[in-house]
Amino acid sequence: MSDHATPLAQARSDGYVTVAEDAPRDMIQLKGDLSDPGLADAVERIAHAAMPGPLGLSTSDSAWIAWMAPDELLISLARGQGADALSSLSRAMGDRHHLALDVSDMRAAIRLEGAAVREILAKVAPIDAVTLPVNTVRRTRVAQVPAALWLSGPRTAHVICFRSVGRYVFDLLSLSARRGGEIGAF
Amino acid sequence: MPHRLSRPGRRIDPARALHFTFDGAPHRGFAGDTLASALLGAGRILMGRSFKYHRPRGPVTAGQDEPNALVGLGQGGRFEPNQRATATPLFEGLTAISQNRWPSLEHDVGSVNARLSRFLPAGFYYKTFLWPASFWKKVYEPVIRASAGLGRPPEGPDADRYEHLHTHCDLAIVGGGIAGLAAALEAGRAGRRVLLMEQDTIWGGRTVTDGAIDGTTIDGLDPAAWVARAVDDLSAMDSVTLRSGLMGAGVYDHGYLTAHERVADDRPGADAPRHRLWKIRAGHIVTATGGLERPLAFAGNDLPGVMLASAVRDYVCDYAVTPGRRVVIVTTNDDAYRTALALLDAGVEVPAVIDARSQVTGALPTRVRDRGVEIVTGSGLRAEGTGRVERVLVCDVTGDGTPTRRIACDAVAMSGGWSPVPHLWSHCGGKLTWNDERGFFAPDPDRPPVGADGTGMVSAIGTAAGHMDAAACLGQADTPVTQPVERLPRPTWIMPERAGPALRSKMFLDYQNDVKVSDIQLAAQEGFVSVEHAKRYTTLGMATDQGKLSNINGLAVLSDAVGRPIPDVGTTTFRPPYVPISMGSIAGEARGEIFQPLRRTPLHDWHEANGATWEPVGHWRRPYCYTRDGEDIRAAVSREIRNVRENVGLLDASTLGKIVVKGPDAGRFMDLLYTNMMSTLAVGRCRYGLMCSENGFLMDDGVVARLSEDTFLCHTTTGGADRIHAHMEEWLQTEWWDLKVHTANVTEQWAQIAVVGPRARDVLDRLGGMDLSRDAMPFMTWSDGTLADLPVRVFRISFSGELSYEVAVPANLGRALWDRLLEAGADMGVMPYGTEALHVLRAEKGFIMIGDETDGTVIPQDLGLHWAISKKKDDFIGKRGQQRSHMTDPDRWKLVGLETLDGGVLPDGAYAALDDRNANGQRKTEGRVTSTYYSPTLKRGIAMGLILNGPDRMGETVTFPGTDGKVHTARIVDPVFYDKQGARQDV
């Protein structure tokens, strides 16, 4: 057994939308002045993706950068790349006032697959899931806990939440995606 | 008698028979029937008994406004009381039972109340059961509860699941009649995002049924064809969502609308959500909710067989059932003549139409007259019969009720005119105006409820806006409409208008609650002249139909009784939901395992598999203790404590808050946050710190580690992590936004394991990778490194007084570290301990616990923590608060240890009582117990408490009366019970 456990032990549930734990990834939380070109440069260099605009999520082959707040990014990298990326980032940021932390283990990541992914999001979050553009990050409330969610394509949604409530969110999404609950209004 | 007609019904499919039971008796209906139409079809009109007098009642309506035909549906975990038979679609296997009767619906003992009705007037309960007060609980309440009430509550947990749906639109239209459809077409064509909902299962509202009777055409089509075309057109529009079976329930601020969908009521046991609550955010809301027909207040108007005229023709045309063979119609308006036409078309006898108007010349009455039906003008009536209507006595509508003739019949169709449904318009503050000509309140378009942008957020259209003809409802000047023109109604609130007391006490306004004209008049006479007071005194409009039928008639009677015009009397407040909705739909998914979020640590599964008894700490679950075979909880806690003192214990401390504070101004900020001086903390070292609110009260504590010159790691209590992080951000963002500081709550990044006890170092040494010796890593320091090849951060801190290391490891490696510690320490007696052992261990050392020693009114000075309050700092949060006179009062209760004289355990929360009494005769107090435990280490009870001038009273005894009558005596002692020198933790 690997020393690395994932929050949901690769849980998966097949309803009219599939709900499954996403593959584990490394994550870096960066707080700083997002308008600083030096910061953007440092971030783009480690993620090989463009600096996202407000609420945006930009991707490269192996990484994504999510805009989380006016002074905060979440950078996701392939498993194992986080530590090196964090040190390069810290070097590149130099004396700039910032906070960069390895938060790879802090969250549970859940993937939704199916034609009705927007409908499932709409059951649990007070957002306009119909007009949510692809690769736009919505930090919101999923039932009773905070979470961030976005669509990476028309049939794929991602929900990340704190690790401790991963099971709660998984159970909630699985129940919402259970067959018999199809709405078909969107 | 009611029976099924041999003609088609618009909604039913006679080829599909459905079987159901009512009070155990099997019946048959058709697909498309409601329970009420099926019962009528089966010859049954008695469907319930009233709330107060247990009077026999049949359905008055054919829809959601039904006050009488309430039944219990389903069985076991799917039983639901108070369901309207008139709005319950029939399905195969439906089981229904009648309510509010014993032993049976036909023979009800409680109906004796009806004969006593003149002794049970408005306010009877208030007047009678007031005195003596001691009788209330033992005598009055049980009797009232046994005899009153609607259906019985379901037994056992709800067997179904429920869910919510959040949806957004530009325009939400409530009501799928012709007005709603026309509005949706217009908005849809303009490309707006529209949600059109209809509570019924079919579209078109009243116009389809009524138009087929009177020959209405819209755009050259009969209404059914026009509706079908509209629905087709709307279905083809991408931006329009059409949803039938969805009831607009409530309108709230800023375009928030809730709607209730019955998803699987007709499929009990199906694997589907039973109901779904829609939470809609609309740019604008249109209420096209139509109207409700008003009953007429004549004596005997509650007899089974007396129905609204519109309900009668709905039953005839839509369900092919008739409530009787000879139906008298009584009306104040032209609309009821449609019922006469429908009955005549169906071959049902209509002996006469009794019309309150003296001139009846409209197109519809003319058609009825032409078919040979007598119209008795300027008249009213009363109904009589035993158990159901058998005859009517006609009288002058302006007179005192002296009968002019008698007509035998077995049903009466009544119409007091129509009122708009203003509920959704009014929920959020929309105002109404009185239409005197037609006798109704309608939405005042100049005073709508206001949305976020300051403009009206709700518009009423169609009949809901007061329009009573199809052309006005459509609101489209270019669409040709043909429809018989109706003459004005004659609002008639009491029939006859000069009826004496005998008649008035048989005129029911609120059927379900048995509120009569005489009750409202009595309330007014007794001074309840405000409509809201009269409502509560008489219970008018408080039934499950929430006054849908009774409202206007009740107001009019009250208005007459108090001698003020109706608009001055006003309406009672309209509150959501429009029709009762299930509690399950409000709860949504939040039940069972996901009733609330349950926070699990990375070691949760191990705890669960190893005998953990759980303790909820906020939303976290923490092991209280781990019981082994043959142990009870107390034995397990004692074992865990002894093992920490003697060997080594492991505690899952992952829930402790961990917040990083970084930036050039981090030191300054930390000095403002904590009462201590944190900026002087050396890198690599730890310091225990206190945080207060601006009030000065202690709100959290924990160990701060300085990670680097500009970075601190703040540990908080388990419950404090989110709260303290929010507290920090609030001050940074809203007060000290010039400080260059970032914070991050990294609580969940780490699993944290406390390794505690004399052999803690031995166990960790065995994992290898770090020098944890006293010299290399003194008390109150931290260090990064690896243990057993796992990356860790080790803090040498102690909350137990023992040699102790807290080891933080990335959360996903938490289990690996835990397993290795258990393995490495197996021969040293390593075992996990839970929160109760943690509490006792800290109490033995006199360490305070936030939430035990603090309760939001305690300042650090009360707890002897002066040493942790910097005197050098100009400012910190709470400093000014602690300078207030009450905080510096020398006579505050202060922390001490308490030792019972007999070695027993003090009751938790007990107060130290004095012999003196206060002005209320209560004993004065001089302190209270804040923490109390049995200490297995000391083999006696130990406690901490806040005692008046406590620290100056060492050795004195205080007494604590327990709730069990026993008085405990305890000696005031030092709160540190164990290892006062602190030698054990610094080895």
Next chain:
Amino acid sequence: MLILDCPYCGVRCDETELTPGGEAHLTRHGPGSDDADFERYLFQRRNPRGVHLERWRHAYGCGKWFHAARHTVTMQVFGTYPAQTTEPPADIVERIRASDPDWTFGDDT
């Protein structure tokens, strides 16, 4: 159930995504302040029937505190603005005055 636009991230927030923070633009009175000022700062809050400047945190979103100018009776929202200021911005004051010409910032009545 309010909707308020977060001036930081631009999200149109449902009230359930926010936490309320009471009256905005309080002046902190710390050590050295007299009892009357401290009492006012700590306890005395406006609760107007009318225009109110209030604090909200986009707690389930970007985490930022912002201020909202809202009419407590009609629920009209005149605007939201970042919390790092000691007075409402001019454009919001203008919108408030369009609805209530007599309104002035800091007026206790």
